[in-house]
Amino acid sequence: MAKPVILAVDDDPEVLQAVARDLRREYGDRFRIIRADSGMSALEVVQQLKLRNEPISLFLVDQRMPHMGGVEFLEQALTVFPDAKRALLTAYADTDAAIRAINGARLDYYLLKPWDPPEERLYPILDDLLDDWQAGFRPPFEGIRVVGNRWSPHSHQVKDFLARNQVPYQWLDIELDEEARQLVTLAESSDRQELPLVLFPDGVCLVQPTNLDIAAKIGLQTHADRPFYDLVIVGGGPAGLAAAVYGASEGLDTVMIEREAPGGQAGSSSRIENYLGFPVGLSGADLARRAVTQARRFGVEILTPQEVKRVRVQDSYRIVELSDGTEISCHVLLIATGVSYRRLNIPGTEKLTGAGVYYGAAMTEAIACWWRRCLSGRGCQLCWTGSHVFLPLCQ
Known part of the structure; x- marks a missing residue:
C-alpha cells in the first residue's frame, strides 16, 4: 500500500521548506510528505491524489496566503478528504481567526509560528492527530476503479472484460455512490453520457474506453512478437x-x-x-x-x-x-472459435443487451443479485435483481 500523505501548504518558501524538513525527519518512514506553495496548487494535488486513490492523513496549512487563505483551502479540501486531520499554522495575531475556524472548517488544532523546538511544540500534537486518524483508517482499494451506470451496456462491457481477464477492479455506481459522483466531477467528466470512467492506480483516467484501450493500459499482449x-x-x-x-x-x-x-x-x-x-x-x-x-x-x-x-x-x-x-x-x-449465443428475436433487445438483458449469466452481475428458495415449491432457485425477477427454468 502507498504511504498515506501529509500535505504541507505555505506560500513562504523558507517556512515551507522548514515544515517539510521537520515532517520528513519524524514521519518520513511512515508517511509521504508533499508540499504545495499555494492553496490553488494544493487543491490540484488533492484532486490528483483522490483520482489515484491515495489517502491524505493530515493537512498542515498556513493561514495567511494570498488568493486563498488556509481556512478557505481546508473547507474545499475536506469535501474530497473529509476524514483527514486538519492543523493550521498561524501567527499570534491570527489566533482569533483560528479559533473561529475550529467550528467553520472543523479545525482539529492550530499551531503558532515558530514551532521550534519541534520535539516539544510540533511532534506531540501531530502524533496525537495522526494516531487518531490511523485508528479509524481503512486502506483504500488498490487497483482499477470503474465508475458507471448499472444499466449501461458499455459499463457492462468494461466490467466483463476485466473480470474475464481476471483483473481485479472496484465497481462504483454513479446512481448509488457519492464517491462515484465526486470522482466523475474531479475527472472533469460530469456528463453521465460519457460513462464509464475507468481510473487506474497511476491516476490515468479513460472515458468510455475500448477493450483495446484497457488492454494496452493493463499490459495485455495485443500484437504478435514475430511475423x-x-x-x-x-x-x-x-x-x-x-x-x-x-x-x-x-x-x-x-x-x-x-x-x-x-x-x-x-x-x-x-x-x-x-x-x-x-x-x-x-x-x-x-x-x-x-x-x-x-x-x-x-x-x-x-x-x-x-x-x-x-x-x-x-x-x-x-x-x-x-x-x-x-x-x-x-x-x-x-x-477453434466455438459458438455464439443464440439471441432473442424480440424487437428492442439489442439496445437492452448488457443493460438488463444478459447472455451467459455473466459473473460481473452477481454482485447485483441475491438468491432465495423458489416460490413455486419445486426446489429450484429464483434470482431477484432489484425490481427485476428472473423466473426459474422450470416455468
Whole structure:
C-alpha cells in the first residue's frame, strides 16, 4: 500500500521548506510528505491524489496566503478528504481567526509560528492527530476503479472484460455512490453520457474506453512478437487453450488469438462439472487461469483482445489478417472459435443487451443479485435483481 500523505501548504518558501524538513525527519518512514506553495496548487494535488486513490492523513496549512487563505483551502479540501486531520499554522495575531475556524472548517488544532523546538511544540500534537486518524483508517482499494451506470451496456462491457481477464477492479455506481459522483466531477467528466470512467492506480483516467484501450493500459499482449509461427490458433476457449498447450509442448512456435478473454464462453461459467480431470468441478475463471498459466509456461503467445478478420492461403502458408491490419503467417492454422449465443428475436433487445438483458449469466452481475428458495415449491432457485425477477427454468 502507498504511504498515506501529509500535505504541507505555505506560500513562504523558507517556512515551507522548514515544515517539510521537520515532517520528513519524524514521519518520513511512515508517511509521504508533499508540499504545495499555494492553496490553488494544493487543491490540484488533492484532486490528483483522490483520482489515484491515495489517502491524505493530515493537512498542515498556513493561514495567511494570498488568493486563498488556509481556512478557505481546508473547507474545499475536506469535501474530497473529509476524514483527514486538519492543523493550521498561524501567527499570534491570527489566533482569533483560528479559533473561529475550529467550528467553520472543523479545525482539529492550530499551531503558532515558530514551532521550534519541534520535539516539544510540533511532534506531540501531530502524533496525537495522526494516531487518531490511523485508528479509524481503512486502506483504500488498490487497483482499477470503474465508475458507471448499472444499466449501461458499455459499463457492462468494461466490467466483463476485466473480470474475464481476471483483473481485479472496484465497481462504483454513479446512481448509488457519492464517491462515484465526486470522482466523475474531479475527472472533469460530469456528463453521465460519457460513462464509464475507468481510473487506474497511476491516476490515468479513460472515458468510455475500448477493450483495446484497457488492454494496452493493463499490459495485455495485443500484437504478435514475430511475423511467422508454426501454429496459429484462432479462439481462446478450452479447445483453443488445450491445442496451444499440446502444440507448444511439442516444440511448435505457437500463438493464440482471442477476441475477448482466454477461456471463451466457458470462462464466464460459475461452475463446470463435466470437464475431464476435475471430478468435483471448478469455475470457468479457474479453468481459464490454470490453462493460461500452463500455456504460457510452454511459451505460447496469447493475443487478447484481438480479432481475425480474414484468412488466405499463399503457396504453402496460411496468412491471418488481424483487425488492426497486421498479418501473421504460419504452417498450420487451427480455428477453434466455438459458438455464439443464440439471441432473442424480440424487437428492442439489442439496445437492452448488457443493460438488463444478459447472455451467459455473466459473473460481473452477481454482485447485483441475491438468491432465495423458489416460490413455486419445486426446489429450484429464483434470482431477484432489484425490481427485476428472473423466473426459474422450470416455468
